[in-house]
Amino acid sequence: MMQTINRIRTIRNAVLIALATVGTAQAGTLTIESWRVDDKTLWETVLIPAFQKKNPGIEVKFAPTAPTEYDSSLTARLAGGTAGDLIACRPFDVSLSLYKKGNLEKLDGKPGMEHFPASAKTAWQTDDGKDTFCMPVASVMHGFLYNQKIFKELNLQPPKTEAEFFKVLDTIKSNGKYTPLALGTADQWESSQVIFTGVGPNYWKGEEGRKALIAGKEKFTDPNFVNAFEYEAKLGKYLSKGASSQTYGDSQNLFALGKAAIYPTGSWDIAYFNTNAKFEMGAFPPPVPKAGDKCYISDHNDIGMGVNKKSKNKEDAYKFLTWLGSQEFADIYTNKVTGFFSLSDHLISVKDPVAKQMIDWRKSCSSTIRLNAQILNRGEPSMENQLWNVNAQVLNGKLAPKEAAAQIQTGFAKWYKPQQ
Structure with missing residues (x-):
């Protein structure tokens, strides 16, 4: 009898444990x-x-x-x-x-x-x-942050075209009080991921150009891509004198302290400047080549x-x-x-x-992704590494735009069959 009761207790306990386990x-x-x-x-x-x-x-x-x-x-x-x-x-x-x-x-x-x-x-x-x-x-977006106080002081408006942008940069440079662009090339990645793949879509028409590279229908040596390198080369003269040794952190600091007028960046930096900058910021998308051109953003x-x-x-x-x-x-x-x-x-x-200014760009501009993010990073030499190095050299004035395009294309064609 006692054995039967113990057996019942054992079964009951087992059932309770099982039920508890199921509940958990x-x-x-x-x-x-x-x-x-x-x-x-x-x-x-x-x-x-x-x-x-x-x-x-x-x-x-x-x-x-x-x-x-x-x-x-x-x-x-x-x-x-x-x-x-x-x-x-x-x-x-x-x-x-x-x-x-x-x-x-x-x-x-x-x-x-x-x-x-x-x-x-x-x-x-x-x-x-x-x-x-x-x-x-x-997602994160690429564009330009600007110091509203400096723009007001110099009577500047956010540029919409390439010509307007260089006019703004020239005004800031000639004034002499501020660095036009808070951008360094020591870390290299900003040269590629912020500048080249940020402003470039306006030249290669966003997804159209990116997919044409994947399909082998366009090359980096085609005008659409060379033009992006040429635009980047022009930006080089608006950097700090010591830009080649200036890190990402240095650039953040330069802009946060109000010593630079414009900061090329991604939306991820907004929170940093909300905490560390004591001035009101604004944002503008990469200016289009000429008035009336369709705009593209790296989203x-x-x-x-x-x-x-x-x-x-x-x-x-x-x-x-x-x-x-x-x-x-x-x-x-x-x-x-x-x-x-x-x-x-x-x-x-x-x-x-x-952030609202940036997300609203989606209403008027077509979104694209970083140029080499899909498929194009799978071979050797690494396109990502090459783009970092080449774009830093273009900004530093050490490499001509056509040579930069040729270097990327040569490396690409070595391993990617549609480009051979």
Whole structure:
């Protein structure tokens, strides 16, 4: 009899434990992998609580890794089966590689994905566009910030054409009090990612030129691309005297202290200057070659979110992804992570005045992505490395525009068959 009672107790306890386990699994604990360490407080105090209000009982942990270590450590965790449920996705090849290795779920048709236009998905799709493996989250834009106080002092207006831009730069330079452009070439990346791929789309017609390079229909030595290098070369004479040894941080400091009139940059820098500059800023898009030309902006897909194929909590992971595609998330993220713009089709009321100026460029200009971001970085010599080096030399006056174009084209044709 006692054995029977003990057996019943054992079975009852086992059932209770099983039920408790099922309850915990249903409640779920989601872990988000990301390189955005700066966003940790935002996720923990604003974003996750907002999600939980709509989805009570789902625990969410934001576990970022330093940007320089993210790719390698994430790859190791995915291989070891210890990676989080949701994976912050870098654009293009890094995340495409994760998908090809079977680490990310296919997301086509999943709730929330319907809020993103085709252009927003490009960074997280297979080359043929058939599979989408990360939900688009946000992009960054390239353009120019300017010191409104200096512009007012010198009676200047934001330029709309190349001729107007150089007239503004000449006025600032001849005045002698301020550096016209707060830009250095020591770190090189700004030369390529901010200047060349920021102002260049107005010359190669954005997506039209980028896709023509991929298809082998245009070359870097064609006028559209050479003209972009020539424009860049002209900008070189408006930099500081010590521009070749001036770092990104130096440029930020120069502009923040009110010693430079214009700062070529990306929208990610707005928050920095909101904190560190004591003057009102404005923003203008890259000026077009001549009046009446269509304008193009580098509206570069920066971050997405995918689902780990080995997640043990996919049901809740998809609930979270659905929320990421919502109006609520788009509003919060765009207004709290200043300078990072939702890629969704939701109408967003942007509160920061400079960020609002930038996002409004989408209404009048066509968006494109960084020129070499898709497909063109897959061979040797690395086009990314070459563009950094070549564009820095063009700005420094050490390399002629046609020679710069020839160098990039020669390296490109060495490994890319459509260009051979």
